Amino acid sequence: MLATPSENPYEEPRSGRLTAWGNALLNGSASPDDAAAAVLGADETHRVTGLPGDTEGELHGLTWALGRLRVLGVKGLRLALPAAGHPLGLTGPAAFNDRALGAGEAVLAVGVPLGLVPEVEVFGPAGDRSATVLWRCADVNDAPPADVPSLHEAERELADGLREATALLARLDVAGAGPDTLRALEAYRRRGHAELLAPGYPPRAVRILESARQVSALLSIASGSHGAAVSASEMAARRATLAPLERTARRAQVAAYNAVVDER
Incomplete structure (x- = not known):
């Protein structure tokens, strides 16, 4: 498939x-x-x-x-x-x-x-x-790629995004969530630190990619956490809150992978 x-x-x-x-x-x-x-x-x-x-x-x-x-x-x-x-x-x-x-x-x-x-x-x-x-x-077209930030921009955005994602997760009723959410939370807590990127990448890019993955993991947990009593309107509001943070994490990932080219 x-x-x-x-x-x-x-x-x-x-x-x-x-x-x-x-x-x-x-x-x-x-x-x-x-x-x-x-x-x-x-x-x-x-x-x-x-x-x-x-x-x-x-x-x-x-x-x-x-x-x-x-x-x-x-x-x-x-x-x-x-x-x-x-x-x-x-x-x-x-x-x-x-x-x-x-x-x-x-x-x-x-x-x-x-x-x-x-x-x-x-x-x-x-x-x-x-x-x-x-x-x-x-x-493909020979044109600038859409919406790719510099490492500096990505790092600044991620600092705010990580704080927002952590605060959002803290506000959720994770203890009352389903088993999938609890497994995701445990996986995040016990996550490994596999080698990121490849030889030749600057340490700053590696740090930014790790932070972006942390934000993505927290957002994945938050989006899957339904808690004890979450209404449809509350879920819609949660998705609206998560969307810009998810975009921040993806932008940071792209900046990290492209650092060898873009930061020359």
């Missing part, structure tokens, strides 16, 4: 892995094989199609595709995390933006106007699932 955009705040977007490790390869901080293995992660396979010069339906492995992008003149990669009404990191055209919005993510090349969108197919029984990923490459 085709996967929908992930809502797990602890799961790194595949486009994030491709951006981070593709940049590490392009700037000489990682070997082609190490970069490809890191992008693959726990997935079964990743293939790339639609690169300039490809015949229709031609497929390539990650190592070859990353090398081909470098030969084509790609100098770096940038992450996009669009959502409805917010084309974060995209440049157009509309057809590419629509595919990226459907996936909830995309990667845009720097130096050559190309973009890649993942199509993820999940298979296997619950608890033992894996995935295959097909990256479709297409032309």
Whole structure:
């Protein structure tokens, strides 16, 4: 089955892995094989199609595709995390933006106007699932990406966002929430500190990405916490409160992944 955009705040977007490790390869901080293995992660396979010069339906492995992008003149990669009404990191055209919005993510090349969108197919029984990923490459507009902040802007916004998200969670009746919310809260409290980003990224970007994930985790808990007595109007008000904080967290993630390119 085709996967929908992930809502797990602890799961790194595949486009994030491709951006981070593709940049590490392009700037000489990682070997082609190490970069490809890191992008693959726990997935079964990743293939790339639609690169300039490809015949229709031609497929390539990650190592070859990353090398081909470098030969084509790609100098770096940038992450996009669009959502409805917010084309974060995209440049157009509309057809590419629509595919990226459907996936909830995309990667845009720097130096050559190309973009890649993942199509993820999940298979296997619950608890033992894996995935295959097909990256479709297409032309994009050579234009500034939409609404991407600098690291400084993202850091300032996150400081306020983390305080607001923490205060919001404290106001909720988490003790009276359902088991899914309580499991999410426990997962947040016991979350691991896996290595973020890839070699060559500045420590500030790593800190900002960790803070963005904290905000996303808190918002995920808050949105799933129904408490003992929450009316429909209260839930609507909660969603309205969460929406700008969720946007702040996504903007910060994009700024962190793009730091190697944008902060040069």
